[in-house]
Amino acid sequence: MSTTLRDLPAWTSLESHHSEVKGRHLRELFAEDPGRGERMTAEAAGLFLDYSKHRATDETLKLLVKLAEESDLRGQIDAMFRGDPINATEHRSVLHVALRAPKGQSIFVDGKDVVPDVHEVLDKMAGFSDRIRSGEWRGYTGKPIRNIVNIGIGGSDLGPVMAYEALRHFSDRGLTLRFVSNVDGTDFAEATRDLDPAETLFIVSSKTFTTLETMTNAQTARAWTLASLKDDKAIARHFVAVSTNADEVSKFGIDTANMFGFWDWVGGRYSMDAAIGLSTMIAVGPENFRAMLAGFHAMDEHYRTAPFEKNLPAILGLLTVWYTDFFGAETVAVLPYDQYLKRFPAYLQQLTMESNGKSVTLDGKRVDYPTGPIYWGEPGTNGQHSFYQLIHQGTRLIPCDFIGFCQSLNPLGDHHDLLMSNVFAQAEALAFGKTAEQVKAEGTADWLVPHRTFEGNRPSNVILADRLTPEMLGALIALYEHSVFTQGTIWRVNPFDQWGVELGKVLAKRIIPELESKDEPKLNHDSSTNALIRRYRRLKRT
Ligand code: G6Q
Numbered sequence: 061m062s063t064t065l066r067d068l069p070a071w072t073s074l075e076s077h078h079s080e081v082k083g084r085h086l087r088e089l090f091a092e093d094p095g096r097g098e099r100m101t102a103e104a105a106g107l108f109l110d111y112s113k114h115r116a117t118d119e120t121l122k123l124l125v126k127l128a129e130e131s132d133l134r135g136q137i138d139a140m141f142r143g144d145p146i147n148a149t150e151h152r153s154v155l156h157v158a159l160r161a162p163k164g165q166s167i168f169v170d171g172k173d174v175v176p177d178v179h180e181v182l183d184k185m186a187g188f189s190d191r192i193r194s195g196e197w198r199g200y201t202g203k204p205i206r207n208i209v210n211i212g213i214g215g216s217d218l219g220p221v222m223a224y225e226a227l228r229h230f231s232d233r234g235l236t237l238r239f240v241s242n243v244d245g246t247d248f249a250e251a252t253r254d255l256d257p258a259e260t261l262f263i264v265s266s267k268t269f270t271t272l273e274t275m276t277n278a279q280t281a282r283a284w285t286l287a288s289l290k291d292d293k294a295i296a297r298h299f300v301a302v303s304t305n306a307d308e309v310s311k312f313g314i315d316t317a318n319m320f321g322f323w324d325w326v327g328g329r330y331s332m333d334a335a336i337g338l339s340t341m342i343a344v345g346p347e348n349f350r351a352m353l354a355g356f357h358a359m360d361e362h363y364r365t366a367p368f369e370k371n372l373p374a375i376l377g378l379l380t381v382w383y384t385d386f387f388g389a390e391t392v393a394v395l396p397y398d399q400y401l402k403r404f405p406a407y408l409q410q411l412t413m414e415s416n417g418k419s420v421t422l423d424g425k426r427v428d429y430p431t432g433p434i435y436w437g438e439p440g441t442n443g444q445h446s447f448y449q450l451i452h453q454g455t456r457l458i459p460c461d462f463i464g465f466c467q468s469l470n471p472l473g474d475h476h477d478l479l480m481s482n483v484f485a486q487a488e489a490l491a492f493g494k495t496a497e498q499v500k501a502e503g504t505a506d507w508l509v510p511h512r513t514f515e516g517n518r519p520s521n522v523i524l525a526d527r528l529t530p531e532m533l534g535a536l537i538a539l540y541e542h543s544v545f546t547q548g549t550i551w552r553v554n555p556f557d558q559w560g561v562e563l564g565k566v567l568a569k570r571i572i573p574e575l576e577s578k579d580e581p582k583l584n585h586d587s588s589t590n591a592l593i594r595r596y597r598r599l600k601r602t
Contacts, residue, residue, distance in 0.1 A: 064425075064428070065131075065427075065429060065550070065551070065552060066428065066429065068127065068130045068131070069126075069130065070123055070124075070126035070127035070129075070130045071127060071130075073123050073126070074120075074123050074124070074127060074382075074386060075386070077119060077120060077123055078386040078387075081115060081116065081117065081120060082115070082386075082387070084115065084117075085516065085517045086113060086115065086491040086492060086516060086517050086519075087491075087492055087493075087516065087517075089115075089117065090112075090491075090492075096112045097110070097112045099112070100112035100114075100118075100121075102370050102371070102372050102375060103372075104358070104359065104362035104366065104370075104371075104372050104535075105355060105358035105359040105362055105372075105531075105535035105538075105539075106355070106358070106525050106526065106531060106532055106535055107359075107372060107523055107524070107525050107532070107535050107536065107539060108523070108524045108525065109372050109375065109376070109521060109522075109523055110521065110522040110523075110524070111375055111376075111379060111521050113487055113490070113491040113519055113520050113521075113522070114379055114382075114459075114519045114520075114521075115387070115517065115519050116379065116382065116519075120382065121369060121375075121378075122369075124378035124379070124381070124382060125368045125369050125374075125378070127378065127381070127550060128368050128374060128378060128546070128549075128550065129368070131549055131550050131552075132549075133368070133374065133546060133549050133550070134368075136545075136549045137363065137364055137545070138364075140154050140155075140157065140545065141157055141167070141360075141364055142167075142168075143155055143158075143167055143168055143169045143174075143325070146556070147327070147554060147556035147557060148422055148554060149422075149554050149557045149559070150556070150557050152324055152325055152556070153169050153325040154325060154327065154330075154556050155167060155169065155174065155323075155325040155326065156326055156327070156330035156331070156333070156334075156541065157357075157360045158174050158175060158178055158325075159178055159326065159331075159333045159334050159353070159356075160333055160353040160354070160356040160357040160360065160534070160538075161175045161178065161357065162354075162357065163175070163176075163179050169323075169325055174323065174325070177323070178334075181320060181321055181322065181334070181335055182346075182350075182353075184320060185320055185335060185337075185338055185341050185346070185349075186341065186346035186349075188300070188318075188320075188338070188342075189338070189341045189342045189345065189346055189349075190345075190346065192205050192208070192235075192261065192342050193232055193235070193342065193345060197261075197297075198297070199258050199259055199260075199261075199294075199297050199298060200258065200289050200291065200293065200294035200297040200298065201258045201289065203256075203258045203259050204259065205235075205259055205260070205261045206234065206235060206236060206256075206259040206260075207235070207236045207237075207238065207255045207256075207259055207260040207261065208235060208236070208237050208238070208260075208261050208263065208339055208342055208343070209237075209238045209239070209240055209251060209252065209255070209260060209261070209262050209263070209281070210237070210238070210239045210240070210262075210263045210265055210338075210339040211240045211241075211262055211263065211264050211265065211266075211274055211277045211278050211281060212239075212241060212263075212264070212265030212266055212274055212302075212336070213241040213242070213271060213273045213274055214241075214271075214328055214329070214410065214414075215267070215327065215328025215329040215330070215331050215332075215336070215410065216265040216266055216267065216271075216274065216302070216328060216331070216336050217239055217241040217265070218329070218332075218403075218406060218407045218410050219329070219331065219332025219333075219336060219337065219407060220239065220265070220332060220336060220337060220339045220340055221239045221241075221403050221406075221407075222332075222401075222403040222404055222406065222407035223332055223337065223340040223352070223533065224237050224239070224339060224340055224343050225400060225401075225402055225403045226400050226401055226403070226404065226528065226533050227340065227343065227344045227348065227352070227400070227530055227533060228343075228400060229400065229469045229470070229528070230344045230345075230348045230529075230530060231343040231344050232342075232343060232344075232345070235342065235343060236255070237339060237342075237343050238251040238252070238255075239251070239339075240252075240277050240281075241273065241274075241277075242273065243272065243273040243276050243277070245280070247277070248277050248280050248281070248284075252281075252284060257284060257285045257287075257288040257289055257298070258288065258289065260285070260298060261298055261299070261300065262278070262281045262285070262298060262299050262300075263300055263301070263302060263338055263339055264278045264281075264299060264300070264301045264302070264303075264309075264312070264314065265301075265302040265303075265336050265338070265339075266301075266302070266303055266305075267303060267304050267305075267322070267326075267328055267331065267336075268303070268304070268305055268308075269301070269303045269304075269305040269308035269309055269312070270305070270308060272565070272568075272569075278299075278312065281299075282295060282299070282312075282313070285298050285299075292313070295313050295314070296313075296314070296315050296318065299312075299313070299314050299318070300314065300318040300319070300320070300338070301314045301318065301319045301320070302319070302320045302321075302322070302335040302336055302338055303319060303320075303321070303322075304321060304322055304323060304324060306319060306321075320335035320338055321335060322334040322335050322336065327556050328558075329410050329411050329414055329415065330411075330541065330556075332537075333352070333353055333356055333534070337349065340352075344530065348530045349530070351529065351530040351531050351534075352530035352531065352533055352534040353534060354531055354534065355529075355530065355531035355532060355533060355534025355535040355536075355538070356534035356535065356537065356538045357534075357538075358531070358534075358535055359372075359373070359534070359535040359538035359539055359542065360538055360542075363538070363542040372539055373538075373539050373540075373541075373542030373543045373545070373546055374542075374543075374546050376461075376521065376539065376540075376543040376546070377542070377543040377544070377545070377546025377547045377550070378546060378550070379459070379519075379521070380392060380433065380459070380543065380547055381546075381547055381550050381551070383433075383457065383459045383519070384430050384431070384432075384433050384547075385429050385430055387457055388430070388457075389433065389456075389457045389458065389459055390430075390433055390434060390456070391433055391434040391435070391436060391456070391458055392412075392433050392434070392435050392436075392458070392459050392460075392461065393435075393436060393437045393451060393458050393459070393460045393461070394408055394435060394436070394437035394460075394461045394463070395437050395438070395439070395440050395443060395460055395461065395462050395463065395486075396437070396439050396440070396463040396464075397439065397440040397441070397462065397463060397464040397465075397479055397480065397482065397483045398439065398463065398464070398465055398528055399439055400469070400528055401439060401463065401528070402438075402439050404437075404463075404536075405435065405436060405437035405438060407537075408435050408437075408540055409435050409436065411540060411541065411544060412432060412433075412435040412540070412544055413432055413434065413435060414558050414561075415432070415544045415548060415555035415556070416431055416432030416544060416547050416548050416551065416553060416555055417431070417432045417560065418431055418432065418548075418551075418553035418554065418555075418560075419431065420553070421551075421552040421553060422552055422553065422554050423552075427551065427552075427553070429551070431547075431551045431553055432547070432551075432553075437461075440462070440479070440482055440483065440486070441479065441482050444482065444486065448486070451490065451518065452489065452490065452514055452518070453514065453515075457518065457519075458518070459519045459520065459521075460486075460487075460490065460518075460519070460520040460521070461520070461521045461523060462483050462486065462487055462520055462521065462522045462523065463523045463536070464479075464480055464483040464522070464523070464524055465524070465525055465526065465527055465528050465532075466480075466524060466525070466526050466527070467526055467527045469527065469528060483522065484522075486520075487520045487522050489514060489516075490516065490518035490519070490520055491516055491517070491518065491519070491520065492516045493513070493514035493515050493516020493517065493518075494512070494513060494514040494516070495513065496509050496510070496513045499512045499513050523536070523539075571593065574593055575593065575596065575597065575600075580597075581593075
């Protein structure tokens with residue numbers, strides 16, 4: 061491989077190609093090539109991708125695919141699926157794809173087939189979920205469990221919350237699910253204020269079982285349970301753990317028989333389909349959970365085998381590189397037109413930004429090109445009445461991903477046609493805009509014309525599926541996981557570590573005693589931090 065990304069022949073070709081394409085308007089591209097709306101599409105695992113409304117031609121795609129080839133994307137995909145330790149900075153394999161491998165497939169880590177272990181845990185989760193759902197598992201006082209509270213943060217929270225919201229339609233409505241993540245006591249207080257401890261099960265989800273927020277919330281949950289049930293023996297009926305750290309789990313007082321394990325080759329933000337998904341499985345049942353895994357797996361197989369020019373995650377990832385590095389776009393808006401996907405953008409923020417928010421390549425060199433864009437978004441149509449103004453008429457280029465479903469899970473009158481008309485209309489308006497001539501022809505006063513003109517040429521993907529089923533959710537998440545991998549591979553960064561979250565944690569540990577000590581502490585921070593700590597100490601109520 062050549063020394064830097066910029067040295068690759070495809071990169072150089074893309075630079076000169078960009079200078080030709082950047083001045084072209086989507087209006088022209090569509091007028092010259094009426095077939096592009098049908099042709100620039102791809103389909104896999106039940107997801108249909110229309111990428112025709114991009115400031116890209118067939119040549120652009122060809123060059124991006126060449127960039128992927130010159131970056132050895134194929135080799136990297138194979139290395140990931142083979143279990144090679146591609147998370148080099150943490151010396152780990154990266155095998156979330158093994159979490160959804162069907163029984164009978166083999167994937168080896170250090171000479172051991174991990175797929176049977178995955179299924180052993182899934183079966184244990186299924187048995188437990190069934191016992192909770194059927195009411196067979198009783199709380200300490202003999203009452204069945206009605207409330208499930210997942211305690212976890214980051215990768216041990218965002219996936220489970222998102223999946224529960226996304227699959228709520230398939231969930232057991234007799235169960236109440238809550239998620240506590242923040243160390244802010246308000247999170248715990250509000251999540252539990254109307255719950256009966258005798259009917260509540262806490263799932264303490266933490267890969268390491270040492271995370272400050274999660275351990276603090278778990279201790280609070282323990283005290284909350286004991287305040288009502290008044291016997292240490294109650295803990296075994298009301299607490300289970302999801303972790304890789306059996307020692308810490310038993311130190312906490314949770315019977316390791318009630319611990320659901322996973323492995324160091326599953327990164328936190330890639331763990332929602334490991335045991336971290338226990339709350340999801342309890343909510344929707346083992347069958348729906350397995351259907352979700354099948355959706356993930358279908359997209360995995362597509363990513364692993366399809367040629368890049370037909371490969372949805374590769375196309376999505378490469379187009380993100382195109383806008384980030386050649387057009388200078390800094391963000392990507394993810395706009396699901398489905399209320400059930402309301403937490404999907406928040407989930408994607410961690411997946412994308414914790415993965416590719418890096419400025420050093422795998423071999424430790426500072427990059428000289430932009431990497432990971434900012435992902436953000438809200439469900440449609442709500443966003444249309446808020447930030448879409450900026451996407452349509454602001455000064456920034458914001459590629460958008462519209463996500464929609466052809467069938468509603470809650471068909472009500474003409475709601476769904478109204479919803480979907482907005483998906484198509486927004487993508488159309490962004491791409492084609494409205495010229496000053498068109499605005500004038502409508503009789504608009506001259507002075508108002510510039511305000512009512514839409515320059516258009518604003519790119520988007522439209523991702524369509526039939527229905528938001530567990531399978532489709534799995535396929536959709538895997539689409540983004542692999543898009544992130546595609547981007548990270550081109551940028552030569554490690555999408556699987558997160559060293560950037562360390563420093564703040566270390567500094568907070570140092571500050572905690574300075575806030576808690578009775579005596580005035582000797583502060584050695586900068587003058588701003590010292591003054592803020594002193595002010596807090598003065599004003600806090602103990
Ligand atoms: C994700 C990160 C991070 C992690 C949390 C929780 O990729 O590693 O978000 O998931 O810090 O960690 P624990 O599961 O160990 O509590």
